[in-house]
Amino acid sequence: MTWEEYCIQKKIDSSKFKSVLPSKWQELKNLFEQVHPASFTEQKKFIINDLRRRFLLKNNEGDKV
Numbered sequence: 383m384t385w386e387e388y389c390i391q392k393k394i395d396s397s398k399f400k401s402v403l404p405s406k407w408q409e410l411k412n413l414f415e416q417v418h419p420a421s422f423t424e425q426k427k428f429i430i431n432d433l434r435r436r437f438l439l440k441n442n443e444g445d446k447v
């Protein structure tokens with residue numbers, strides 16, 4: 383699984399996140415690539431929830447995914 387796929391799975395708009403907070407996006411991407419996705423989720427669950435609230439991924443119709 384790639385970082386971008388993980389963001390989609392967690393309903394985070396990766397491109398919007400990257401454009402607003404590029405250094406944080408890269409920091410998390412680097413860590414994600416070094417650990418198992420479940421371990422990453424466990425370590426960063428509060429950050430992931432905050433990112434989801436800030437950069438919610440929406441589907442084509444504009445509804446929440």
